[in-house]
Amino acid sequence: MITGELKSQIDRLWTEFWTGGITNPLTVIEQITFLMFARLLDITEQRNERTAGRTGKPFRRLFGPDQQDLRWSHFKNLGGAQMLPLVRDQVFPHFRTTGVEETTFGEYMKDAQLLIQKTSLLVSAVTMIDALPLGSADTKGDLYEYLLSKLTTAGINGQFRTPRHIIRFMVDLLDPSPRETIGDPACGTGGFLVGVMEYLTEKYTSPKGVLVDAEGNKAYTGDLLEPHRAHIRKGMFHGFDFDSTMLRIASMNLMLHGVEAPDIHYQDTLSNSFPENFPGHAKDALTLILANPPFKGSLDYEDVHPSLLAKVKTKKTELLFIALILRMLKLGGRSATIVPDGVLFGSSTAHVALRKMLLDENQLEAVISLPSGVFKPYAGVSTGILVFTKGGRTDNVFFYDVQADGFSLDDKRDPVKDNDLPDAVARWKSRDPARDKDRTAKAFFVSAAEIRAQKYDLSLSRYRETIHQEEEYDPPKVILERMKALHDDIANDMAALEEMLG
Known part of the structure; x- marks a missing residue:
């Protein structure tokens, strides 16, 4: 369930990358994926913290005491000059050693790199991704599928x-x-x-589990x-x-x-x-x-x-x-x-x-x-x-x-x-x-x-069997008579036209 407004948000995010100089569609998707993952890690950590607060049970932390500045909720508020080196040099290396719920994400994050070099693009991208409903189970999958549909329209190398x-x-x-x-x-x-x-x-x-929004989706x-x-x-x-x-x-x-x-x-x-x-x-x-x-x-x-x-x-x-x-x-x-x-x-x-x-x-x-x-x-x-x-x-x-x-x-x-x-x-x-x-x-x-x-x-x-339907045609003499009649009509029309022209 993805609304027109959410599609517009993704479209604006996509355009922001292109105008910021990153035009390969696969690279755009990859960079957005990295930033989404950074936010999801923080969302998961917050959820686990709330659960631990209610139950008193410990949990495996994704961010240590000395890594709190690597959380999305922290660096999203920084200015571009501070945000870019932090995300590039500390947040991305952190990806390689962490994961959500035993995922294998770190296995192929070894060569992950932040390719965003403009501070203004990073700040805009973080602001836009922060506004997306990634905490909503009902919409986040459709949202990402819509993002991937950009590959269909743009091609994947x-x-x-x-x-x-x-x-x-x-x-x-x-x-x-x-x-x-x-x-x-x-x-x-x-x-x-x-x-x-x-x-x-x-x-x-x-039937009770089906949710319908204001647009009927x-x-x-x-x-x-x-x-x-x-x-x-x-x-x-x-x-x-x-x-x-x-x-x-x-x-x-x-x-x-x-x-x-x-x-x-x-x-x-x-x-x-x-x-x-x-x-x-x-x-x-x-x-x-x-x-x-x-x-x-x-x-x-x-x-x-x-x-x-x-x-x-x-x-x-x-x-x-x-x-x-x-x-x-x-x-x-x-x-x-x-x-x-x-x-x-x-x-x-x-x-x-x-x-x-x-x-x-x-x-x-x-x-x-x-x-x-x-x-x-x-x-x-x-x-x-x-x-x-x-x-x-x-x-x-x-x-x-x-x-x-x-x-x-x-x-x-x-x-x-x-x-x-x-x-x-x-x-x-x-x-x-x-x-x-x-x-x-x-x-x-x-x-x-x-x-x-x-x-x-x-x-x-x-x-497969194909039925060939036999076509019926008039006898050749009938067709010839019809052609003669048409010829006579044309000759009469030309004679009348010539008479009108004097």
């Missing part, structure tokens, strides 16, 4: 976020429960993990999640990336959405070091994985863990990530993963081997084709979503052809009425292989036996 409505669509398909252990091996800004948290918060809110408190809070706080969400900036943003994103101690780590999950560094995550660890792993690029064989190459001998990251996800899932664990269309129909040995593994050794449940404009303006690649369960048996595969996602498919991506996503979710939830046989419809099933016969091709167009 060649990278692009998965659109939020596509994330929600994939979460709806998997319908996670509060007991899941959820991961993303290439988490970026944490969009999928946050998407699950938002879904759970909305689904597990009682609803906020979900997730009051029915209370029995699961300990698991949500530190055991439910796991993410990996090898971009420290992304990790900081992902961690802050989750923290602001009620996941107080997200398990986010710096790691290339395809590499040899992943099972060594994180043996508890690398194999048979998770019940749910949602991902949009990097498509472009290839790796050297020696950089990839042998267990992945044993499944699919390739250098292509989009194929290796599917093998990785299967390894990370527990038996019976589920995944919805975005892949480029080439994964669905590629004819190389590795492509076929991967699809064969999905169909013959696991339960491939769905192939959902997305329109090619979903990731515009940054990528026009055609993609699909694979939904599968580790282990089990594939009898039939659900196909759905999403032709519209509620936004124009050009670079502008303006909202439009046409949207197949709600229908896709509804058809998925009511799916029936015995009934959904019409290959001319948007949704239909294909048997595993037929897919095997087609060399494991998973492209929807391979199985």
